[in-house]
Amino acid sequence: MTTIRRDLVSATVNRVCFSTDFNIHTDTHKRYKFRKQTILADKLLTNDEKAEAIKYLDETYDRNKVLNNSGTKRICENCNKECLATLYCEYCVRNYLQENFKNWSSGNDDIDDLIQKCQMESLGPANIVEWIPYSNLDNVKYLTKGGFSDIYTANWINGYYREWDSKKQQLKRLGIHKVVLKKLENVESANKNWFEEAKSHLTISNKRASIARCFGLTQDILSGNYMIVMMKMDMDLRKYLQVNYNRLTWKEKFRIAYEIINALYFVHKEEAIHRDLHSGNILYSQFNDTCVAILMWEISSGYSPFINYECYDCDLVMIIIDGIRPEIVPGTPLEYKNLMEECWDADPSNRPDIKELDKRMEKIYLEYQSIPNELYQSKVKNNFEIKNKTNYTSSSLHKSKLYQFENLPEPKNATEVELEAFHSKSYDFINIPDDIDDYANSNNQKIDEISKISSIFKDDYDVYNNPNLHPEEQNELKIPDGLFLNIF
Structure with missing residues (x-):
């Protein structure tokens, strides 16, 4: 068997998926057929590489069929049930997992019930959440302090389930795999917020491929803290824009924006709400969608917004209140x-x-699919420059903080004249009142509730979106920080 050029296979699959015209191929079945035919006709891939690419398409297609309960069914030769998947039988996979319930336990009945429920709703072999004994994790290292919790990296010795062996009627694992561990806070708390956070991660990522994989839960044997085990991503959106911006066309920018928004839409359909959305940690929230607007702007420009300001300084608060965008x-x-x-x-x-x-x-994404790239190739780098641009890769820009600002005026929209005046001058011209300290209790004070300024936006966009615009009426499950959207 020849060596498979996996980077080429991955790039080809991405190119084929991106070139799919949704106006012509209007459902998941038509899109799958088009993509498979395109892969088979590709002249750069070897036959083995084509088989690898088609296997990926098949896995995604199977998952979508089971998720949507749509497509041609077949009779499983093992259990004799009508199943939708072709690479495996979803019922056989679930039966296998159920038979294995007796072989593991977290020691916590609520966690066991949660994981078992997720497993009985598994869509495919590569999308199974499980209890992961801490002894199966090696080389655990502290990585960083996230917005609300500590983050670690580790090697998962056996790795996650990867495929179904139809002959042996069992799941096969990938092998050693790098993962991220997110510590759950306040596990001794009576309100069980930590459990609701775990439930959010597991149930959402169990269903949606656009959410970065959550493999399951583990427990630090020394501290007793529960930890969410997640896929280690190569880079966040901000870094991706830095590296690839000069090559991005408007069509590709629209794809990124659409896939983020579409993932957020599905999260909302699950009656769950994200708490932390920014380009370093693609998440969504309740109360307003200005955070999405800022992401859209960052995708279009390749820059972070207001990068001349320190995070959460009073100058930034006032210009936002005054409608500057x-x-x-x-x-x-x-x-x-x-x-x-x-x-x-x-x-x-x-x-x-x-x-x-x-x-x-x-609609925007689909309308631009048929337009040649050269007509809308971005010229931003030639005619757009952030004044006094600073290095915005600092880790401080990737951390969410909540501050309380009191007695702020009502936010307003700036006029075209005001916007033009602001953008035509250096960012340090804004006049801030002498008593600005009265607006802020403390530049280092964290609070439990989002303040009024959060209804505009903050540098990390830690704001809340409610489609009904009445946050006090919301009772849905909130998804805390750290649930990543997988858009690539």
């Missing part, structure tokens, strides 16, 4: 610009809800 990149297509501006409107009633946002971004 990042400068629109020259050449930004009108539909994208309008949607972005609606999302960061100072009046929440003028902002689209997540359902409308998803629908309109999908």
Whole structure:
């Protein structure tokens, strides 16, 4: 067997998926057929590489069929049930997992019940959450302090389930695999917020491929802390934009924006709400969708917003209150610009809800699929420059903090004249009142509730989006920080 060039296979699959015209291939079955035919016709891949690429398409197709309960069914030769998957039988996989319940336990009945429930709803071999004994994790190292918890890296000795062996009727593991561990806080707390956080991670990522994989839970044998075991991603969106921005066309930017928004839409459909959305940690939240607008702007420009300001300084608070927003990149297509501006409107009633946002971004994405790249190739680097640009890769920009600012004026939308005046000068011209310290209790004080300034946006966009714009009426499960959206 010849060596498989996995980077080429991955790049080819991504290219084929990206080139799929959703206006022509209108459902998952038509898209699968088109992509498979395109792979088979590819002249760069060897036959073995084509088989590898098609296997990936088959896995995704099987997963989507089971998730949506749609497609042609077949009779499983083992259990004789009508199943949708072709590489495996979803019923056989679940039966195998159920038979194994007696062989493991976390020591906590609630956790056992949660994991067992997730396993009985598994869509395929590569999407199974499980209890992972801490002894199966090697080389555990502290990585960083996240917005609300400590993050570690580790090697999972056996790795996750990868495929179903139809002959042996058992699941096969990948082998040693690098993972991220996210410590759950306050496990002794009576309110069990830690358990709700774990439940959010497991149930959402169990269903949606656009959410970065959550493999399951483990428990530090020394501290007793429970930890979420997650897939280690290569880079976040901010880093991806830094590395690839000069090669991105508008069509590719629209794809990124659409896939993020679409993933958030599905999260909302699951009646769960994200708590922390920013380009270093793609997450979503309740109360307003200005955070999405800022992500859209960052995707269009390749920069972080207001990078001349320190995080959460009072100058930044006041210019946002006064309606100042990042400068629109020259050449930004009108539909994208309008949607972005609606999302960061100072009046929440003028902002689209997540359902409308998803629908309109999908329309923009699909309409530009048939337009040649060269007509909309980004010229941003040639005619757009952030004044006094600083290095925005600092880790401080990737951490969420909550601050309370009191007695702030009502937010407003800036006029075109005000916006032009701001963007035509250096960012240090804003006049801040002498008594600005009265607005802030402390620049280092964390609070439990999002303050009024959060309804605008903050550098890390730690804000909350509610399609009904009435956060006090929301009872859905909140997804805390750390649930990543997988858009690539």
